[in-house]
Amino acid sequence: xxxxxxxxxxxxxxxxxxxxxxxxxxxxxxxxxxxxxxxxxxxxxxxxxxxxxxxxxxxxxxxxxxxxxxxxxxxxxxxxxxxxxxxxxxxxxxxxxxxxxxxxxxxxxxxxxxxxxxxxxxxxxxxxxxxxxxxxxxxxxxxxxxxxxxxxxxxxxxxxxxxxxxxxxxxxxxxxxxxxxxxxxxxxxxxxxxxxxxxxxxxxxxxxxxxxxxxxxxxxxxxxxxxxxxxxxxxxxxxxxxxxxxxxxxxxxxxxxxxxxxxxxxxxxxxxxxxxxxxxxxxxxxxxxxxxxxxxxxxxxxxxxxxxx
Amino acid sequence: xxxxxxxxxxxxxxxxxxxxxxxxxxxxxxxxxxxxxxxxxxxxxxxxxxxxxxxxxxxxxxxxxxxxxxxxxxxxxxxxxxxxxxxxxxxxxxxxxxxxxxxxxxxxxxxxxxxxxxxxxxxxxxxxxxxxxxxxxxxxxxxxxxxxxxxxxxxxxxxxxxxxxxxxxxxxxxxxxxxxxxxxxxxxxxxxxxxxxxxxxxxxxxxxxxxxxxxxxxxxxxxxxxxxxxxxxxxxxxxxxxxxxxxxxxxxxxxxxxxxxxxxxxxxxxxxxxxxxxxxxxxxxxxxxxx
Numbered sequence: 001x002x003x004x005x006x007x008x009x010x011x012x013x014x015x016x017x018x019x020x021x022x023x024x025x026x027x028x029x030x031x032x033x034x035x036x037x038x039x040x041x042x043x044x045x046x047x048x049x050x051x052x053x054x055x056x057x058x059x060x061x062x063x064x065x066x067x068x069x070x071x072x073x074x075x076x077x078x079x080x081x082x083x084x085x086x087x088x089x090x091x092x093x094x095x096x097x098x099x100x101x102x103x104x105x106x107x108x109x110x111x112x113x114x115x116x117x118x119x120x121x122x123x124x125x126x127x128x129x130x131x132x133x134x135x136x137x138x139x140x141x142x143x144x145x146x147x148x149x150x151x152x153x154x155x156x157x158x159x160x161x162x163x164x165x166x167x168x169x170x171x172x173x174x175x176x177x178x179x180x181x182x183x184x185x186x187x188x189x190x191x192x193x194x195x196x197x198x199x200x201x202x203x204x205x206x207x208x209x210x211x212x213x214x215x216x217x218x219x220x221x222x223x224x225x226x227x228x229x230x231x232x233x234x235x236x237x238x239x240x241x242x243x244x245x246x247x248x249x250x251x252x253x254x255x256x257x258x259x260x261x262x263x264x265x266x267x268x269x270x271x272x273x274x275x276x277x278x279x280x281x282x283x284x285x286x287x288x289x290x291x292x293x294x295x296x297x298x299x300x301x302x303x304x305x306x307x308x309x
Numbered sequence: 310x311x312x313x314x315x316x317x318x319x320x321x322x323x324x325x326x327x328x329x330x331x332x333x334x335x336x337x338x339x340x341x342x343x344x345x346x347x348x349x350x351x352x353x354x355x356x357x358x359x360x361x362x363x364x365x366x367x368x369x370x371x372x373x374x375x376x377x378x379x380x381x382x383x384x385x386x387x388x389x390x391x392x393x394x395x396x397x398x399x400x401x402x403x404x405x406x407x408x409x410x411x412x413x414x415x416x417x418x419x420x421x422x423x424x425x426x427x428x429x430x431x432x433x434x435x436x437x438x439x440x441x442x443x444x445x446x447x448x449x450x451x452x453x454x455x456x457x458x459x460x461x462x463x464x465x466x467x468x469x470x471x472x473x474x475x476x477x478x479x480x481x482x483x484x485x486x487x488x489x490x491x492x493x494x495x496x497x498x499x500x501x502x503x504x505x506x507x508x509x510x511x512x513x514x515x516x517x518x519x520x521x522x523x524x525x526x527x528x529x530x531x532x533x534x535x536x537x538x539x540x541x542x543x544x545x546x547x548x549x550x551x552x553x554x555x556x557x558x559x560x561x562x563x564x565x566x567x568x569x570x571x572x573x574x575x576x577x578x579x580x581x582x583x584x585x586x587x588x589x590x591x592x593x594x595x596x597x598x599x600x
Contacts, residue, residue: 104454288573298533299533299534300360300363300530300533300534300535300536301535301536303536304536
């Protein structure tokens with residue numbers, strides 16, 4: 001992967017080398033993934049897989065150490081053991097909350113700690129403070145960094161700046177995984193999403209992620225499909241497997257299964273692992289748990305029987 | 310020319326969340342008159358339609374209960390006004406469905422309107438009547454107030470086709486509950502037509518949902534559904550009674566049985582104010598005083 005850092009392509013002309021996206025086709029294809037019928041045992045396996053791929057997220061100004069401890073507890077054991085629900089992949093928190101998450105999860109946790117960084121959610125901060133933030137989060141115990149790109153620079157055509165920032169943050173991350181948030185809701189067109197994905201991957205992203213969750217629209221099926229196709233083409237070109245993380249706006253179990261179908265049919269089974277696919281969500285987990293209990297027990301559930309999300 | 314014209318017949322749809330939807334299952338049934346002739350087709354609700362109806366009723370109940378008692382009364386009264394305006398059409402619907410004489414059908418509609426007005430009046434009175442200030446030995450002001458239980462499932466009897474729907478749904482709805490009504494299995498069309506009146510009466514979508522189809526098919530899902538807080542059963546079928554009660558034990562939902570004959574619905578027995586108390590929860594507060 002490092003070779004992409006030292007030998008960036010001619011960024012001024014990168015727009016010409018990235019394929020354009022046909023809006024109608026991509027939206028129709030994305031809609032088709034929601035039509036699959038997944039029932040009983042396949043549904044149950046799918047839902048458990050969704051839980052194992054979830055970055056349980058709390059990114060609010062009102063986050064307290066207590067709320068983060070609760071989040072970690074829920075991520076470690078989302079449901080009573082008899083339902084055999086796996087742990088979530090990670091918790092996703094603000095940098096100031098990383099230390100509390102680490103304190104709660106311990107040193108060899110089953111649940112990883114992801115921290116947003118680099119001036120989340122806008123990214124409109126100097127590079128120095130972005131790097132400082134990243135290093136601090138890592139020192140405090142983050143395993144993964146979710147950085148935001150500088151959308152202002154990207155939309156102004158300053159792809160070099162965007163690329164260099166990602167590369168610099170990647171260097172600061174060292175062994176920690178880097179997820180690059182494109183904030184597709186602000187990128188306006190699918191062509192831009194495809195281009196930003198390409199730049200992020202070439203700059204060293206381990207994962208590309210749709211949204212911060214602070215901007216509407218957040219993750220949608222078509223936008224995720226565009227990014228998955230960018231990942232697929234990048235894999236064919238370089239042999240490198242980049243991960244994908246749709247985040248924000250995925251609220252129901254049914255939606256989350258449609259995302260799994262889309263990943264499987266675009267990238268294949270290799271990507272159906274928490275190492276290469278994550279779902280960022282705060283309220284999705286309870287709906288998935290309700291569906292799991294419904295599938296196991298056979299009765300429709302009520303939110304009052306589930307812990308707060 | 311008129312001889313060549315094809316009649317434009319409607320398929321009656323389910324009423325869920327304030328809109329008319331076809332069954333998720335794509336199924337339909339034939340509504341037959343008492344004498345057995347085909348009237349129209351109607352959608353045959355599946356367990357997933359029941360699930361959707363409850364999912365619509367749940368958020369609707371929150372908003373509905375927060376509205377002032379006075380406003381809830383106004384809206385129920387508005388429903389009565391709309392029914393009055395469409396009384397001839399409703400009369401015709403009942404008459405052709407059940408084979409009742411026109412005068413008898415008209416009497417049912419009139420009584421349905423009056424009963425809506427009657428229950429509309431209870432919205433700002435039931436709390437005073439069923440609530441209480443309780444004498445206690447300590448220096449506390451102690452009072453109990455009734456609050457809506459949440460989502461109520463209502464099983465209507467086969468006959469009459471309209472009156473029980475109103476007599477069962479209104480006492481539940483007036484306190485701030487939302488309801489899912491399973492209409493008469495034999496004559497579902499008048500209840501589904503009543504939905505067309507509700508949709509024009511300022512009633513927020515999802516407060517009253519009306520399903521039609523086969524009761525027996527929905528029953529197990531109704532009883533075990535943890536998001537239904539109460540069941541009011543007027544189906545009059547003995548086996549259903551047993552099945553529902555066994556199911557309600559799972560989540561301790563409220564269960565009320567209405568043992569009424571077809572004639573009883575036309576009497577004051579169907580205006581029993583204690584029916585209101587069957588779908589409320591009492592909250593008791595201890596307020597310290599005179600320290």
